[in-house]
Amino acid sequence: MEPKTQLHKDLEGTLVDATEYRHIISCLRYLLHTRPDLSYSVGMASRYMERPTIMHHKVVKQILRYLKGKIYFGLANIKGPQEIGVFGYSDSHLADDLDGRKSTSGMTFYFNESLVSWNSQKQKTVVLSSCEAEFMAATTATCHALWLRSLASELTGVEPNLVTLFVDNKSAIALMKNPVFHGRSKHINTRFHFIRECVEKGRIVVEFVNTGEQRADALTKALPGVKLAAMRQLLGVRDLEPCQD
Incomplete structure (x- = not known):
């Protein structure tokens, strides 16, 4: 687009x-x-x-x-080490739906450096700020991350390391880690606070990533050609035409 x-x-x-x-x-x-x-x-x-x-x-x-x-473009999965490391990226675009003013969430998850799961979806509720939109997107991504970690454990018989989730909004990360911000988040639906418990109990690690390296960015908004090409590379989408020979 x-x-x-x-x-x-x-x-x-x-x-x-x-x-x-x-x-x-x-x-x-x-x-x-x-x-x-x-x-x-x-x-x-x-x-x-x-x-x-x-x-x-x-x-x-x-x-x-x-x-x-x-x-001829498509995903190119790279063979990695036997030990699986799961990490993902979560992002959102505030109120891009003109009819209902709802935001769009995007998430991508990798086994080592191979993209295995992704999603771009309109959020179910209207939010008051980009911080809340990122917070809700990260909570949805956390649920998916825990399921992927469980799946990897079932497939390999080895418990993977903790899932790392990269978010490009520092306010949202602070909201996940610090319950002192209750006044700013008490109106958010209870189910979205699941991520706080996961962070507190060490079930998931949340880290900050610069917007330029946010791999879920292409799943939340339309990007200029040059930036889309860069994001496409980060997602693992390659020109597979040489493989057709």
Whole structure:
């Protein structure tokens, strides 16, 4: 998607063929199993399948043009050591949904340096600040991280090291580690405070990462071409055309 693209329900826009639109979206969603760089744009376009207009159709065509130029791209998993280390990145984009003013969460998880799980999803509740949006996104990522650690243990028979979750918001990290900030977080749904307990009991490690190295950034917003290429590299998406020979 073009950076700063703002989609909405467009109740006065010209309708397009909804059946064709949904068919294209379903095909694109199938590609998400190997193309995490498409997660945000396809996710945004999926929100308007009920009543697609020309505005939404232009975004889908933009995705198809991008895909045509990167048709052989896909995830390249690198063989690593037998001991599995699990780490992940959590990010959010504040209130990018113009209709409900909800934020978008993104997370990526790696076994060693191979991307194995990712998600881009609209949050279920409206937040008051970017700190809260990051806090809620990190809590959702924590639940997934604990499940991945359990899965790795079941597959290998060895308990992996603690999962490290990288977040690029220092206020959110402080909120996770310090219960003194109760006045700033008492209105947040109780289930999102699960991450505090996990940090306190040492079940997960939360660390700060610079925004430029935040690998989940591409799953929360539309990025300029140069930055998208850099994020695509960090996600592990490579040109696999030489492998076709």
